[in-house]
Amino acid sequence: MDEEYDAIVLGTGLKECILSGMLSVSGKKVLHIDRNKYYGGESASITPLEELFEKYSTPVDPAYGRGRDWNVDLIPKFLMANGQLVKLLIHTGVTRYLEFKSCEGSYVYKGGKISKVPADEREALGSDLMGLFEKRRFKNFLVFVQEYDPADPKTWKDFDSRTQTTQQLYEKFGLDANTQDFTGHAIALYRDDEYLAKPAGDAMKRIKLYSESLARYGKSPYLYPMYGLGELPQGFARLSAIYGGTYMLDKQVDEIVMDAEGKVCGIRSGGEIAKCKQVYCDPTYVPERVRKTGQVIRCICLMDHPVPNTKDALSTQIIIPQKQVGRRSDIYVSVVSYTHQVAAKGWFVAMVSTTVETATPEEEIRPGLALLGPIRQKFVTVSDYYEALDPGQSTQLFISTSYDATTHFETTCLDVLDIFKRGTGEDFDFSKVKHNLGDEE
Amino acid sequence: MANRAAPGSATNQQQQQQQPAATRSNNGAPQNKVCQFKLVLLGESAVGKSSLVLRFVKGQFHEYQESTIGAAFLTQTVMLDDITVKFEIWDTAGQERYHSLAPMYYRGAQAAIVVYDITNQETFARAKTWVKELQRQASPNIVIALAGNKSDLAAKRMVDHDEAYAYADENGLLFMETSAKTAMNVTDIFLAIAKKLPKGEQTSAQGTAQGRRITDADQAPRSTPNCCK
Numbered sequence: 001m002d003e004e005y006d007a008i009v010l011g012t013g014l015k016e017c018i019l020s021g022m023l024s025v026s027g028k029k030v031l032h033i034d035r036n037k038y039y040g041g042e043s044a045s046i047t048p049l050e051e052l053f054e055k056y057s058t059p060v061d062p063a064y065g066r067g068r069d070w071n072v073d074l075i076p077k078f079l080m081a082n083g084q085l086v087k088l089l090i091h092t093g094v095t096r097y098l099e100f101k102s103c104e105g106s107y108v109y110k111g112g113k114i115s116k117v118p119a120d121e122r123e124a125l126g127s128d129l130m131g132l133f134e135k136r137r138f139k140n141f142l143v144f145v146q147e148y149d150p151a152d153p154k155t156w157k158d159f160d161s162r163t164q165t166t167q168q169l170y171e172k173f174g175l176d177a178n179t180q181d182f183t184g185h186a187i188a189l190y191r192d193d194e195y196l197a198k199p200a201g202d203a204m205k206r207i208k209l210y211s212e213s214l215a216r217y218g219k220s221p222y223l224y225p226m227y228g229l230g231e232l233p234q235g236f237a238r239l240s241a242i243y244g245g246t247y248m249l250d251k252q253v254d255e256i257v258m259d260a261e262g263k264v265c266g267i268r269s270g271g272e273i274a275k276c277k278q279v280y281c282d283p284t285y286v287p288e289r290v291r292k293t294g295q296v297i298r299c300i301c302l303m304d305h306p307v308p309n310t311k312d313a314l315s316t317q318i319i320i321p322q323k324q325v326g327r328r329s330d331i332y333v334s335v336v337s338y339t340h341q342v343a344a345k346g347w348f349v350a351m352v353s354t355t356v357e358t359a360t361p362e363e364e365i366r367p368g369l370a371l372l373g374p375i376r377q378k379f380v381t382v383s384d385y386y387e388a389l390d391p392g393q394s395t396q397l398f399i400s401t402s403y404d405a406t407t408h409f410e411t412t413c414l415d416v417l418d419i420f421k422r423g424t425g426e427d428f429d430f431s432k433v434k435h436n437l438g439d440e441e
Numbered sequence: 442m443a444n445r446a447a448p449g450s451a452t453n454q455q456q457q458q459q460q461p462a463a464t465r466s467n468n469g470a471p472q473n474k475v476c477q478f479k480l481v482l483l484g485e486s487a488v489g490k491s492s493l494v495l496r497f498v499k500g501q502f503h504e505y506q507e508s509t510i511g512a513a514f515l516t517q518t519v520m521l522d523d524i525t526v527k528f529e530i531w532d533t534a535g536q537e538r539y540h541s542l543a544p545m546y547y548r549g550a551q552a553a554i555v556v557y558d559i560t561n562q563e564t565f566a567r568a569k570t571w572v573k574e575l576q577r578q579a580s581p582n583i584v585i586a587l588a589g590n591k592s593d594l595a596a597k598r599m600v601d602h603d604e605a606y607a608y609a610d611e612n613g614l615l616f617m618e619t620s621a622k623t624a625m626n627v628t629d630i631f632l633a634i635a636k637k638l639p640k641g642e643q644t645s646a647q648g649t650a651q652g653r654r655i656t657d658a659d660q661a662p663r664s665t666p667n668c669c670k
Contacts (some may be wrong), residue, residue: 039543081655092656097545099652227548227654234543241534247541340652365616 001248001274003030007423008267008274010253010281013041014229014409015400017236018416019280021092022428024243031274032240033267035251039237041282042383042403044069045230045342052300056379064302064345066329071228072300072342074381075403076334077412078222080285080315081213082273084413085232086223091430101340103222104313108186109320110178112372115310117186117319119214119221134176141173141183145207157420161201169200176322176434183207185321185330191355192322192329209410222317222408228342253285256397264397278396278423283386286399290386295356297403299365302377303348307335314339314348317407320367329355331368332407350375355405356382391422398423448602475525476640479549480631482531483571484556485564486538489590492621493556494530497631502622519628521633526635528552552586552634557605559589559618560597565605571614584637585614586630593620 006028009020017039020032038044046052047188048067053060064070070314079085079100107114118127121139130138149155150162159172170180184190188206195203213221225231241247255268256279266275271348283290306312325331337348352368354361361382369375388399398419404411419430495501498517519526531550536542544619553575557568568587575585587609589600602618611617615633619626 086655090655095655098654100655101652223655227545231545231548232547237543238534238536238545241536244535246538247536248539249541251539 001031001246001251001269001272003031004248004275005029006276007031007278007280008033008276010232010267010279010285011032011041012039012237012249013282013400013403014043014233014236015412015416015419016280016282017240018088018413019420019423020245021094021236021239022241022416022420023280023424024240024245025092025432026424026429027432030240030245031248031276032237032245033052033248033251033253033269035250035252035285039249040230040233041284043073043075043229043233045073045228047071047228047230049344052379058178058377058379064347069338070342070347071230072349073229073336073351073368074298075229076298076332076353076407077229077403078224078334078408080209080410081212081216081221081223082209083408083410085409087415089235092239092433093238094239096371097235097238097280098231099226100215100223101226101315102217103220103315103317104223105310106186106220106315107310107316107318108182109318109324109367109371110182111324114318117182119211130179130181134179137174138179138183141175142207142211142245143175145204145295146211148204152202159200160203162199162286164200165197166200166203166415167196170196171202174228181321181323186319187211189319189406189408190330191404209289220317224315224336224340226341228336228340253408256281256286258395263395278398280398280400280419280423282400283388283402286397289389289397290399291389292384293387294385295361295382296353296383296385296403297356297361297365297380298351298353299362299369299381300379301350301352301369301372301375302343303350303372303375304346305373306337306348307333307350307371308373310335318368318371319407325367327354327364328357328406331365331373332405333368346413353405353407392419393422396423473523473525474640475527476638477527477529478551478638480530480552480554480556480634481529481550482533482548482554482556483537483568483575484588485558485561485567486535488556488558488561488564489621490554490556491532493554493588493590493619493627495533496624496627498530500624502624503620517631519632521632521635524640526638526640528631528635547575550579550583552584552638553579554586554588554630554634555614556588556590556598558591559593559600559602560594562599562626565589565600569608572614582639584615584634585613586617586634588626588630589616589618590621592618592625593622 007023007030009016009032012034012041020030024030027163047070049064049070050060050067052072074103106117115129118124121142124139125135147155184282187210188203188399210221252269253267257268259265264279307316310316314337316335320331322328331354335348335350336342343349350372352365354365377378385402387401392398401415484490492506494515498515515530517528553567555571557564589605606616617626617630619630
């Protein structure tokens with residue numbers, strides 16, 4: 001490692017691996033290091049199952065079958081089928097290393113029970129979430145959002161999404177509080193209600209993303225990779241390696257070396273120093289350069305049955321809108337299973353997560369746990385959520401934010417693209433990916 | 442030699458991926474069953490993994506091949522009597538150098554070529570540890586071939602042919618000494634693997650329903666044929 005690199009990337013979480021891939025593709029000489037002996041950092045999928053039990057200091061029970069059949073995510077997320085991450089996967093060619101399955105069901109919680117999220121006009125009419133007249137209003141709302149084109153005022157019907165708020169949009173169609181709730185939280189996927197007072201354009205874009213994603217593969221707008229989310233960082237790491245990136249796992253990072261002007265000039269591991277012009281890393285490598293801005297609680301649940309009332313779906317997402325349970329942020333439940341090669345035959349892995357609001361976070365996720373039926377084993381983690389103290393241009397040290405409680409990768413991708421732009425001064429140029437280097441394209 | 446299209450030889454088809462496998466004809470040859478397999482390469486740095494693939498897929502050899510960069514996903518087809526075997530070949534992309542190969546690499550691999558350099562005893566010892574690693578990480582019925590590469594450098598030989606043969610035999614591996622430089626045994630080793638691979642309907646490494654690949658024009662999603670669609 002005693003060489004000079006354009007960039008050194010620390011940590012192999014998804015964000016760092018995408019960055020590493022983009023930097024290598026852009027012709028930068030990259031060294032990518034992880035202190036762990038596995039890929040993925042906080043976005044790893046833990047395998048075998050024994051490792052997971054060990055991580056939580058719990059004795060493993062033979063009932064769970066072969067440990068190697070398990071790949072348990074530490075952070076629950078799905079990919080929006082038409083979202084940013086899928087675009088990144090396709091444009092970089094990383095998609096060829098991965099296989100996906102559609103998530104079978106997307107549900108929302110109302111009054112103690114769960115209902116399918118109605119995402120198109122047909123589903124709206126069949127939904128048990130609304131009464132007859134409300135269904136019609138909701139249908140008209142969906143049609144309006146679908147047909148609305150910000151570039152074509154003829155589609156606006158006296159509604160300007162740049163200046164008028166989402167609340168005003170709901171009122172225009174006379175949607176009741178309940179419909180607003182599932183639309184904002186289970187379709188537009190907002191975590192809280194701040195969006196109501198903001199211009200409606202963003203909400204409309206999110207609703208379109210949901211329905212376009214749904215249109216792509218059917219059952220739900222969500223995709224999930226076979227063998228778990230930990231495959232995603234590995235795929236982008238491979239991209240980086242193919243373009244010349246050097247990988248070192250199981251390597252301690254003892255110091256990020258700064259020069260006299262306060263810019264990074266290398267990293268030290270034991271007696272070795274690798275020189276570089278830039279460092280990209282996750283918050284765990286620079287605890288003194290980040291601030292804690294919140295906490296997320298995540299509870300991994302191992303179960304030997306599907307979630308009740310989901311028609312035995314082998315994968316599900318359930319969103320509990322904040323208001324339904326008297327909170328300020330939503331509770332998310334995501335379920336995957338043996339069909340995704342993340343559990344032994346017959347087993348399910350559910351994750352209940354939310355942004356922490358009180359001193360007793362385990363109490364906060366109780367409504368989510370209550371939906372699951374009997375749970376064989378629970379593993380609870382409360383993680384701090386960190387943000388960089390400064391944007392990095394002055395130090396050339398670029399720090400990603402922790403993974404938030406959202407159940408998809410849209411914010412993850414925005415953070416990555418933003419860091420790339422700060423670090424290189426330009427947007428990522430997808431045309432630099434040479435698909436034709438003797439490979440499949 | 443990699444450009445002939447007679448049965449029993451390799452054909453250069455990596456440019457034709459956009460066509461569905463079932464309709465692809467092979468220089469007018471009758472259409473037959475197409476089986477697709479993932480094959481991974483393993484072995485110490487600089488034993489010639491990429492050179493073997495380059496020779497097999499493109500019929501090329503570069504004396505001073507750079508460390509792997511830029512192409513780590515090649516495909517090549519081999520014709521058996523009534524079956525077209527399509528290899529999806531994964532190169533390490535250099536990630537083996539600091540023991541940083543991702544589990545994804547082994548995932549679903551149905552065949553592996555473990556390469557060593559016959560002029561370097563240490564690479565043979567490493568090859569044995571890669572075989573163990575495969576037995577630990579990969580699917581239990583993976584077909585493994587051991588390739589003693591650089592057989593053109595016989596004058597500098599440090600690994601005894603019979604010793605390697607005996608080791609391969611004990612461990613149920615296919616074995617050949619190869620030369621990416623002269624092309625000796627290169628196509629042959631892939632052919633031997635193709636013959637040994639099971640070609641029934643159920644050759645999926647996991648034996649369960651697989652997911653789908655996502656592609657750009659994916660309105661009508663295709664499932665990944667693991668074999669014989």
